[in-house]
Amino acid sequence: MPTLPALAYQRDSTPTSTEPSSKEGTIVGTPSLSFKSETSSVIEKLPWDGYLEEDLPEKKEGKIFRDLRHIVFTIYHRIFGIVFFANAGILIALFVYGVTSQRLGLITVANIFVAIMMRQDYVVNAFFDVFTSVPQSWPLWFRLLMARVYHLGGIHSGAAVSGTIWLAATCAQGTQERVSGNGPISVATLTFAWLILIFLGCIIGFALPWFRSASHDTFERIHRFAGWTATGLVWVHVVLLTNDWRGEKSLGYALVHSAPMWLMFIITASLALPWTRLRKVPVRSVVLSDHAVRMYFQYKVFGMHPRPVPGSFGRVSLDPLQEWHAFACVPVPGTDEWSMVVSQAGDWTTKLIRDPPSEIWVRGTPVSGVLRVNIMFRRVVFVATGSGIGPIAPCLFAHDQEHRLLWTGSNIRKTFGDDLVNAVTAADPDAVIYDTRKYGRPDMVKLTYKMVKDFNAEAVVIISNEPLTKKVVYGLMSRGVPAFGAIWDS
């Protein structure tokens, strides 16, 4: 009778041609070692056995302090606050020491510049490249600090909100200068300034979290089209404002020596860049089940060399002007292809599964996300629910550290297919694959905590739905276990 190590047993409910029947268990990675689990001769031992009886340690700190730290003043909000209050300080100083609509216009454009650049694919990747380059041998506290790089969206929103307030100040100051005859600002310049203010107000209003999560496609369209329109209006405004304040100089000379003009030039180039790489590429779609499709691409589709970085996402579309969807780039070990695993999550993904494409639009370059931070840690527990395995699989395949996977889902092998499940279990032979259809939903905080302790992990990275991600990250962080998950800021 084989003795089973606690975490060496994986049970996946759906049998396949290479698997034993559903009444048998398999030691993953050594398929020859199978045993009857429902016969009286063997007591079935599951890797999570007993976790419910184990006590979770008390959360650290009092509830109010804890919630302020982990929910209210997240790193994202703290970065937003730094950008916002730095701007507020400059604004107050300017109004105390003297201000003109020209100077306000410059600071407005500078903030818009920062906001847009912080969403630029290459800039985001550069941040991730630098911050995640910290060696695994460096002190944990420093790596944990650097790993918070995925909160950099706080700079984007902080600068966008500040830029809008600066623009409101520009409008107010310009109107006051115009009414009092105390400056050269023209009616046309003022009109454009107020128009841009309306556009930016709308963009921010429709980007508020409650609207963004309730109606993400509409948010994206408004962000894109209103953003492009606002950029065009800002160009006109910059030229008009420069013209108003050029004095005796020629307009051409004044423009060439105008900082806002050059900032606008970079902004426009940066917005246009991903679209210069818009192309329709062949895709080999394999429908895995009613719930998932896997799309296979050739390398270099995005101009990638030699392969997408684990933790990066590519954008695909069936209708480039209307909607784009980002999915993890999953290498296919031992081949020249990479793939995207797309599971059913709405109308668009349902259409993709029912009517899988042979060609699809791509643009830009794959962009790094929260999962990139995994490479900074020596021992990581990855947690995936359902299609969360898509982004996590490349990290497992890359073997950048010792890792253990917890993957929960319903009928996993049937939903995601043998190829993916086999590749995942080959990358982590001790992966814990938990069939929720068979065993019900686990207590994810408790189970993850147990795995962290058993595996002696430095950090946890989770890809799941929003409520569960927040629950697990909070449940672990408040007990002193470093945990990373998406923050739904875009």
Ligand SMILES: Cc1cc2nc3c(=O)[nH]c(=O)nc-3n(C[C@H](O)[C@H](O)[C@H](O)COP(=O)(O)OP(=O)(O)OC[C@H]3O[C@@H](n4cnc5c(N)ncnc54)[C@H](O)[C@@H]3O)c2cc1C
């Ligand atoms: C950074 C990031 C990248 C992503 N990349 C991709 C991608 O490339 N492809 C893709 O298709 N999707 C992707 N997603 C979406 C993501 O995979 C899903 O939002 C998430 O995994 C939910 O999976 P699900 O839709 O299968 O359903 P879920 O509702 O999460 O269910 C999946 C399984 O988890 C179990 N479960 C759910 N909630 C709980 C709970 N509270 N307690 C215990 N068990 C629970 C369920 O029983 C079910 O069996 C990504 C998401 C993020 C944040």
